[in-house]
Amino acid sequence: MSTSTAPPRGVTNIKVETLARVEGEGALTVRLRGARIEDVKLRIPEPPRFFEAFLRGRLFSEAPDITARICGICPIAYQMSSVHAMEKILGIAIHPAVRQLRRLFYCGEWIESHALHIYMLHAPDFLGCADVVEMTKDYRAAVEKALKLKLIGNKLVALMGGREIHPISATVGGFFRVPSKEELAAIRPELEWALEASIETAKLVAGFPFPDFNQDYEFVSLSHPDEYPLNEGRIVSNKGLDIDVSEFEDHFLEQHVKHSNALHSVLRERGSYLVGPLARFNLNYDKLPEAARRTCAEIGFQPPCLNQFKSIIARAIELIFSCEEALRIIGSYEPPPAPRVQAPPRAGTGQAATEAPRGTLYHRYVLDDKGVILSSRIVPPTSQNLKRIEDDLWRFLPSLLEQPVEEITLRCEQAIRNYDPCISCATHFLKLNIERT
Amino acid sequence: MSSDAKKKPKIGVFKFASCDGCQLSLLDLEEALLDVVGAVELAYFPEASRNMGKGPYDIALVEGSVTTHHDAEKIQHVRRQCRTLVTIGACATAGGIQALRNWKDVNEYVRYVYAKPDFISTLKMSTPIAEHVPVDFELRGCPINKNHLLELLSAVISGRKPNIPTYSVCIECKRRGNVCVAVAQGIDCVGPVTQAGCGALCPTYNRGCYGCFGPMENPNPVALASIFEAQGHTDQEIMRKFRMFNAWSWQFRQVSEARERK
Secondary structure, rough: OOOOOOOOOOOEEEEEEEEEEEOOOOOOEEEOOEEEEEOOOOOOEOOOOHHHHHHHOOOHHHHHHHOOOOOOHHHHHHHHHHHHHHHHHHHHOOHHHHHHHHHHHHHHHHHHHHHHHHHHHHHHHHOOOEEEEHHHHHHHHHHHHHHHHHHHHHHHHHHHHOOOOOOOEEOOOEOOOOOOHHHHHHOOHHHHHHHHHHHHHHHHOOOOOOOOOOOOOOOOEEEOOOOOOOOOEEEEEEEOOOOOHHHHHEEEEEEEEEEEOOEEEEEOOEEEEEHHHHHHHHHHHHHOHHHHHHHHHHHHOOOOOEHHHHHHHHHHHHHHHHHHHHHHHHHHHOOOOOOOOOOOOOOOOEEEEEEEEOOOEEEEEEEEOOOOOEEEEOOOOOHHHHHHHHHHHHHHHHHOOOHHHHHHHHHHHHHHHOOOHHHHOOOOOEEEEEEEO | OOOOOOOOOOOEEEOOOOHHHHHHHHHHHHHHHHHHHHEEEEEEOOOOOOOOOOOOOEEEEEEEEEOOOOHHHHHHHHHHHEEEEEEOOOHHHHHOHHHHHOOOHHHHHHHHHOHHHHHOOOOOOEEOHHOOOOEEEEEEEOOOOHHHHHHHHHHHHHOOOOOOOOOOHHHHHHHOHHHHOOHHHHOOOOHHHEOOOOHHHHOOOOOOOOOOOEOOOOOHEEEEEEHHHOOOOOOOHHHHHOOOOOOHHHHHHHHHHHHHOO
């Protein structure tokens, strides 16, 4: 790696062999010729595991447990998208209380995943630290707060699902077991603490230094008439997209590029787009509950925000939302008459999309009349963002060219981490190779 | 170990084909995490840090199964770099759910998932780490139990044998006071042949165990398969029961292959 600080002549190759603090294995190659960017490639060497292939021949009821294993950080997202798709095929209408419990379950995952990313993966970039352990030297209180927030999110997940990673209770038609009112009430005080801690988190991250990097993004997320999206809604964008989930594959296309074991998803008509917290925030701001909106006003964070470096603020606002929403659900909870509704298998095709912490997660299944999976299609949020990450780097790099290679590398990594990429999902480690000659 | 008594053991965390969940268990230690980083040096843990310290390491925690030529070489390198190698989770210990390819044609899989199969390089089989290099200890589970990880680290550091159970999930069920879901409700449960470690979660949540901790010590899955058969399950259904996250463990493989042949 070159450490020259002068604006370079000839070709410079910038290489980060292993991009840290992302979930999975990725690599980035950047080739500069003088001040001209010749190539930017986010390479994904994460070994493919072929979920869509081996799901064929499995029973519909196994899909939530099997697809959860695509991602150890957001297993609930996979469980939710798969159960909704299967319920569509089987014609199951879930009880309203089960619907609320699913939102509550998802809030737990958003809390643990957002707390992990904000503090342990992303904040070190803004604070000039290598990792969260280094952060403990100057920011010990913040780290302790982060760990406790994450713990509370995980506690909620474990209460609903038995354990934090790959929980076991969600199933087609509902849950194997639903919590009692008392069990849920017991976690209230901790969630109240988490709500305050989330508000402080938003205030903290809003004070981070952000590069001036507004882009003309197409933001895509679910949108629901009455609530901030988690489990259902139409797929909408700020550029006029407004479709039913069943139309997803008419509008989105997965492309296979040579440097990546993850597919790149693009909008057929307009190319790259962005999913995740910033997209959801911009498209659903008016559905945020009171404390979240009050905090937005206090820190001056309003839609539309076109700077993806500020996704860390959107993520913190969603942390507030998740705590408020969890408290609301617990406050009005009455257990359903039965934990789940069962229905005999039947043939058909079902699609569903839900909002994983990192963005929209689409599943489609085709079943035969015995409930055996004939085909499946899974489009995780990170494969939807990959093309957009490369586009960001193309546009962000010119502002960095005067900097030493080490700084360019760090800033590129930060721009990638804006997306909280989960490469296990998209297939998984980032390596940054900046080539300069 | 270095002559410097204060020197903390160096740990490296290495990823192969996996979901990241087992290494996430380290960060999920939460309240214990700061104590752990006080006791050990997390020298190589790219998921959490930009600092990537070179080996050798006192302990390598290896997550994931071997599915590519590149990874088959990488595990040799990891083994040479560490004193103690511990596999964490069902992928590293038994090949994981991605070992379902081992009974199929992987080229067909590649064509099914990817538009341009030529861009993909993969091995025919997904295999556990122990099929490639000697392994000092295997932590079971999909995912592992984070308390087992803590126990393992402290055992390795103090040079004693880790206290990890090898009996079946049934013992944990009895200990929790669960009424047996198999006997009382006729639910198919692979708990009787599955190693303990989860705390009998599934039966506690009113469902049958699906075997995510893999075979217990000296299991009898053939006998359990006959019970499933007597309950009216087809060979296909019985095969699927044993072909989950630990499908490639030889004990489960034997019974799933016998049922497939029928």
